[in-house]
Amino acid sequence: MTDPIVVGVDGSGRSLRALVWAAHEAALRRRPLRIVHVLLPAHSYATTEEGRAWEASTWDEGVVAEATAIVQEAHPDLEVTSALPPGNPAAVLLTEAENAHTIVLGAKGRGGFGSLLLGSVALQVVGHTAGPVVIVNHLTTGHGRVVVGTDGSGHSRAALAYAFEQASLRGCQLQAVHAWSHPGPHAYVSAAQDAMAKEHRQALEEWLAPLREEHPDVEVVEQVPDESPVIALARASDRADLLIVGSRGLGGFHGLALGSVSHHLLQFSQCPLAVIRPRA
Template sequence: MTGPIVVGVDGSGRSLRALIWAVHEAASRGRALRIVHVLSPAHEYAVTAEGHAGELGQRDKGVVAEATMIAEEAHPDLKVTSALPTGAPPAALLSESEHAHTLVVGTRGTGGFGSLLLGSVALQVVGHAACPVVVVNQLTTGHNRIVVGTDGSAHSDAALAYAFEQASLRGIPLQAVHAWIRPGLHAMTTGGALDEAATRHREDLAKWLAPLARRYPEVEVVKDLPEEDPMLALARASDRADLLVVGSRGRGGFRGLALGSVSHQLLQFSQCPLAVVRPHPAPRSD
């Protein structure tokens, strides 16, 4: 992945938290920061109204100017660019993702990026972005832990790779969570069948982690195999993490589904910033 760290801003408090996360991510990776504030299509008509046009233009420019100032004050050497595209937020964000290393947004806002992210826009942006998307609900630091959910799917493999990279970059441990349910969903399943299932899941997790553990030997890996619903396990783990990483969908998703049920629910229930990662598209042969 190449390109800048792109962050969507709208002047809200949650947008500010997304900006702060993006600034530190860009600085830690030595990448440029691109600040994007999307103007509503209605803005094109509003600018023709005398007086009102100037007010809208000043506010929009002010949002970008303030975000730029915050970024440059935090990291004076950081390269910062900005854009004010007009159109629907999903289309603008997806376009930006084509050239971004990471796209960062807040969970709610003043009618821009964040306020839509808990609705249909989440399925379009998080599920279809060409780069990892980090959704910042609240900033968390000091836990010194990255948490990643894994189930052996291609999306899960992409999440693992991103999580290992983040843990290595930050020099902190990685908690790999593989939640599972008893065979046949029967709570009374016991004895040999249960032991066999538990062993199989432990072996699967070790197999999924092995290639990346060899690539990042400096990363301490904590294996976590809770016997519970994946969403509940990951939401609980996010309460003790600085970043939660998941694939955009896993083994339980339907073909063509934009966003899996677990990642969709975690947009609302994660207690730390949530990174949603999709597999890299296969290279074209033409």
């Protein structure tokens, strides 16, 4: 069986945007779409057990029915299945991820505090899923550009491979960003700074070379900005249809499930963000 694109829905606006993105991705890849809505504890204001179960079932089934109808109208030839499993949303979605090609989620669902930009469910799924996870906060189209951040780490090399695949699939330009920070003051351009910039550009070209051979149809634009990776990639995301990063880079503690750059971009990306880690 072909691994599906799995999207989590909960009736929120962000999950609707995630649904739209996931359906388009499934159509592009000719993979089935699986819509998952996790059943939460019944509404507390019901006066009886029967009432609580009925209210939850009616609303939950409505969420899935509406999501399915939206997809079928936009993509009538797409194979669509749905599920309403009970339990902890993060745990359920992590189980779904074991047999999925990609997991797609909205940045924040119905629960949580309004001041939080990223929901706890999305954060847990991104931090512990082996395959690609796409978090949709802002849904963007028409830029004709995929952006990928890379630093030479194993995770970012996996992100590069995924980025070339996405650019080829979508027939769009790939912008490869290798951001670095000069240790000295930025008030002047020194010979040492020029030399470092050249070294970083050469490194980027080496990382890209084998993938360029594999995907000759993809137009690649290289960028080696002397600035924070978070700033560089957040800025680039404003003109992109998809931003792609590895779940961890070269820095930080290897015991952590999610690196600081990917964690910040989950909040600040202006387009859908794909977080990639090397498959075992």
